[in-house]
Amino acid sequence: METTVGLRSRSFTGGIHPPERKGATEQKPIEDLPLPPYVVIPVQQHIGAPSKPIVEKGAQVRVGDPVSEASGYVSVPAHASISGTVIAVENRPHPLGPDLLSVVIERDGEDRWREDVVLSQNYLDLENREMLDLIRAAGLAGLGGAAFPTHVKLSPPADKPIDTLLLNGAECEPYLTSDHRLMVEEPDRIVLGMQVLVRLTGASTGVIGIEKNKTDAIAVLRKTVNTHGLPFRILSFNVKYPQGAEKQLIRAATGREVPSGGLPMDVGCVVQNVGTSAAVYDAVASRRPLIDRIVTVTGPGINEAKNLRVRIGTPYSFVFEGCGGLHDEIGKIIMGGPMMGVAQHSLDIPVIKGTSGIVVLERTDSRAAPEMPCISCARCVDVCPMRLMPKMLGQFVKHGLFDRAREYNALDCIECGSCAYVCPAHINLVHLIRYGKSEVMRQNQKKS
Amino acid sequence: MDKKFVLSSSPHLSDNESVSRIMYTVSISLLPAGAAAVYTYGLRTLWIILISVLSAMLAEALSCRVMKKPSTLSDGSALLTGLLLAYNVSAQVPLWLPAVGSVFAIIVGKQVFGGLGYNPMNPALLGRSFLLASWPTHMTVFSGAPPRGGTVSGIDIFTEATPLNVLRQSRDILGNAADYPIEKVTQAHEAVGKLYDSLDALFFGQIGGCIGETSAFLLLIGAAFLMTKRYIGWKIPFSYIGTVALLSWIFGGTDGLFSGNVLFHIFAGGLILGAFYMATDMVTSPVTFKGRLIFGTGCGVITVLIRQVGGYPEGVSYSILLMNLVVPLLDRWTRPKVFGGAKKR
Numbered sequence: 001m002e003t004t005v006g007l008r009s010r011s012f013t014g015g016i017h018p019p020e021r022k023g024a025t026e027q028k029p030i031e032d033l034p035l036p037p038y039v040v041i042p043v044q045q046h047i048g049a050p051s052k053p054i055v056e057k058g059a060q061v062r063v064g065d066p067v068s069e070a071s072g073y074v075s076v077p078a079h080a081s082i083s084g085t086v087i088a089v090e091n092r093p094h095p096l097g098p099d100l101l102s103v104v105i106e107r108d109g110e111d112r113w114r115e116d117v118v119l120s121q122n123y124l125d126l127e128n129r130e131m132l133d134l135i136r137a138a139g140l141a142g143l144g145g146a147a148f149p150t151h152v153k154l155s156p157p158a159d160k161p162i163d164t165l166l167l168n169g170a171e172c173e174p175y176l177t178s179d180h181r182l183m184v185e186e187p188d189r190i191v192l193g194m195q196v197l198v199r200l201t202g203a204s205t206g207v208i209g210i211e212k213n214k215t216d217a218i219a220v221l222r223k224t225v226n227t228h229g230l231p232f233r234i235l236s237f238n239v240k241y242p243q244g245a246e247k248q249l250i251r252a253a254t255g256r257e258v259p260s261g262g263l264p265m266d267v268g269c270v271v272q273n274v275g276t277s278a279a280v281y282d283a284v285a286s287r288r289p290l291i292d293r294i295v296t297v298t299g300p301g302i303n304e305a306k307n308l309r310v311r312i313g314t315p316y317s318f319v320f321e322g323c324g325g326l327h328d329e330i331g332k333i334i335m336g337g338p339m340m341g342v343a344q345h346s347l348d349i350p351v352i353k354g355t356s357g358i359v360v361l362e363r364t365d366s367r368a369a370p371e372m373p374c375i376s377c378a379r380c381v382d383v384c385p386m387r388l389m390p391k392m393l394g395q396f397v398k399h400g401l402f403d404r405a406r407e408y409n410a411l412d413c414i415e416c417g418s419c420a421y422v423c424p425a426h427i428n429l430v431h432l433i434r435y436g437k438s439e440v441m442r443q444n445q446k447k448s
Numbered sequence: 449m450d451k452k453f454v455l456s457s458s459p460h461l462s463d464n465e466s467v468s469r470i471m472y473t474v475s476i477s478l479l480p481a482g483a484a485a486v487y488t489y490g491l492r493t494l495w496i497i498l499i500s501v502l503s504a505m506l507a508e509a510l511s512c513r514v515m516k517k518p519s520t521l522s523d524g525s526a527l528l529t530g531l532l533l534a535y536n537v538s539a540q541v542p543l544w545l546p547a548v549g550s551v552f553a554i555i556v557g558k559q560v561f562g563g564l565g566y567n568p569m570n571p572a573l574l575g576r577s578f579l580l581a582s583w584p585t586h587m588t589v590f591s592g593a594p595p596r597g598g599t600v601s602g603i604d605i606f607t608e609a610t611p612l613n614v615l616r617q618s619r620d621i622l623g624n625a626a627d628y629p630i631e632k633v634t635q636a637h638e639a640v641g642k643l644y645d646s647l648d649a650l651f652f653g654q655i656g657g658c659i660g661e662t663s664a665f666l667l668l669i670g671a672a673f674l675m676t677k678r679y680i681g682w683k684i685p686f687s688y689i690g691t692v693a694l695l696s697w698i699f700g701g702t703d704g705l706f707s708g709n710v711l712f713h714i715f716a717g718g719l720i721l722g723a724f725y726m727a728t729d730m731v732t733s734p735v736t737f738k739g740r741l742i743f744g745t746g747c748g749v750i751t752v753l754i755r756q757v758g759g760y761p762e763g764v765s766y767s768i769l770l771m772n773l774v775v776p777l778l779d780r781w782t783r784p785k786v787f788g789g790a791k792k793r
Contacts, residue, residue: 247788257787259789260788262788332460333453342458343453343455359460367454369466373562375467375470375564376565376730378730385787387785389784412787421461421462421463422463424467424470425467428456
């Protein structure tokens with residue numbers, strides 16, 4: 001393990017340059033979406049075990065009251081994001097799969113908060129253990145989209161010492177600008193949160209990685225870091241998708257490659273999204289639970305694209321009303337960015353902890369081109385940031401050769417979409433590889 | 449509100465590439481060289497090109513009908529194969545010859561394997577090899593009216609007046625000077641001298657040869673255009689030509705080792721056409737970085753071997769076809785090391 005961190009602005013092999021399409025929202029300050037008439041809080045908004053509801057129909061809740069408790073270590077609670085009455089605890093539409101158990105709260109016309117959500121001036125006097133408990137109690141999960149429970153990420157085992165804490169400000173997906181606006185408008189929360197993160201992980205170095213197209217964010221964060229007298233570095237990277245992917249970010253900042261099948265802690269790194277860092281500050285300094293987040297609502301299908309601060313659980317229909325409504329011929333509603341986001345089936349889907357953006361595409365942008373045979377042009381091999389051979393993986397999966405897919409490192413695919421983006425035959429490689437990964441994992445489980 | 453939304457897997461964005469766009473663009477970049485051939489050899493050249501292209505497209509349409517599949521004509525690959533086959537014959541061949549060659553190239557070279565993407569060997573080159581094996585005299589006669597703009601003049605002692613052939617026969621004479629009358633040896637010396645002096649004729653396309661081989665200049669312009677669009681890369685052409693250059697320098701001269709005229713060997717024959725347009729055929733070339741370099745080098749080695757030692761004066765077609773057969777193996781042996789560098793599981 002290196003004892004000094006070689007911080008430089010590098011890049012990674014492969015990658016693509018999709019059009020950025022951030023012009024509609026990158027200059028728009030964050031706007032608070034009005035409080036919705038009701039919210040739908042699913043028990044699972046994070047990777048890990050679903051939480052268990054602890055309220056029943058009829059319960060009165062304030063903003064910040066927990067409505068579910070964590071079950072097991074890799075789990076986090078969920079909280080009421082508006083004050084009012086619990087009108088149902090039942091299955092509701094969920095953005096990432098079938099309908100899921102959710103706590104539905106109807107607003108009481110006010111915005112009553114839990115009383116102890118108050119800034120404490122000497123939060124840095126807390127022990128590490130206490131800070132981690134606060135982070136967990138606040139229901140924090142990664143806000144970059146993957147939503148991994150933050151307290152778990154900040155508790156690496158003793159045999160994986162951490163020397164570098166990286167904040168991910170790359171935001172490489174087209175259309176999305178929520179992290180950008182957060183960095184420009186609320187840099188103190190991010191930087192003070194980073195101070196906590198560095199302490200909790202024991203890192204000797206703190207770095208914020210940002211893509212070069214966000215010059216204002218880079219400048220603001222540099223200034224903020226200096227103002228607080230913190231020894232953190234800001235590294236700016238050339239714009240290339242997927243620079244914001246965790247493994248590619250680590251490689252670009254430190255030159256280290258996370259081993260295949262491994263985690264960032266294997267190379268002494270912990271990566272957190274800038275939004276998560278801000279939420280960590282709120283949780284530790286003010287006991288503020290995760291009840292809202294910044295969402296970029298954009299795309300050709302929306303009338304007024306905006307960066308909104310949205311309460312968790314707000315249904316998409318209400319979000320769209322706050323943006324002037326949808327166009328007539330809508331094709332896709334995407335949770336997240338257009339490269340890795342998930343297409344949604346209903347306007348009743350709620351905003352959850354990992355909803356970094358909602359991109360609405362028109363019908364004309366949503367048609368799939370007819371699939372042609374693979375001509376071995378190798379563009380997919382050239383662009384894969386994990387140096388895989390997507391065309392081979394796709395063919396193996398098509399023919400049910402899952403052993404060969406495993407041999408060709410299918411499980412290392414980060415599903416970034418670069419391969420399918422460039423494929424001239426319009427083969428949906430990600431779809432095939434995803435299926436292949438699930439089959440390989442299923443077979444692995446059977447063996448063990 | 450009962451709207452229906454499209455649900456499909458990510459990514460939801462794509463760049464604007466398509467298979468047909470690639471095929472048509474490559475075809476277009478070949479046209480300048482074809483136009484130069486028409487200018488140099490006459491209007492007959494145009495009929496050869498048209499017959500070749502139309503036969504290829506007809507063969508594809510009919511075979512799709514027989515295979516009960518929707519017609520694949522719109523992907524542009526039949527047109528490209530027909531064009532390349534025409535470029536691989538001379539302007540003096542009988543008009544039925546390219547037709548037969550195209551039909552063979554499409555049916556045997558591509559369709560029987562399952563169509564586009566499944567063929568192991570370059571269809572146009574397979575067609576050309578079929579023609580060469582079946583009608584060698586038609587395929588190797590380059591006599592007739594001298595091409596417009598001049599010839600490698602004064603060489604009338606040889607039967608097949610392509611530059612590579614002239615060099616080959618001169619080399620044979622000079623290498624065995626004792627067996628030949630003194631006038632022939634002198635003429636052979638002169639011929640070689642003239643060849644080496646005629647590089648600009650070779651480059652700009654006024655020398656006997658196949659339709660697509662004549663104007664290296666226009667071929668290179670087309671290739672440069674394709675490179676800017678990233679439809680062909682640098683690895684295969686440069687490793688191919690580089691290897692030919694190196695080995696020709698060492699072994700290709702008439703004065704012993706290290707006397708070869710590198711530029712002559714590069715611009716004579718079908719190397720430019722082969723290296724930039726045939727060896728780079730996507731379906732039949734490797735997909736990995738190292739694989740492509742090995743492929744190009746292998747083509748170069750075999751080309752020089754055939755040119756120097758083999759039975760034919762030109763080795764480009766066979767070298768590419770032979771290397772095509774090794775491509776699946778190359779792809780497997782040169783798998784890139786996965787991010788995070790684990791050994792293959």
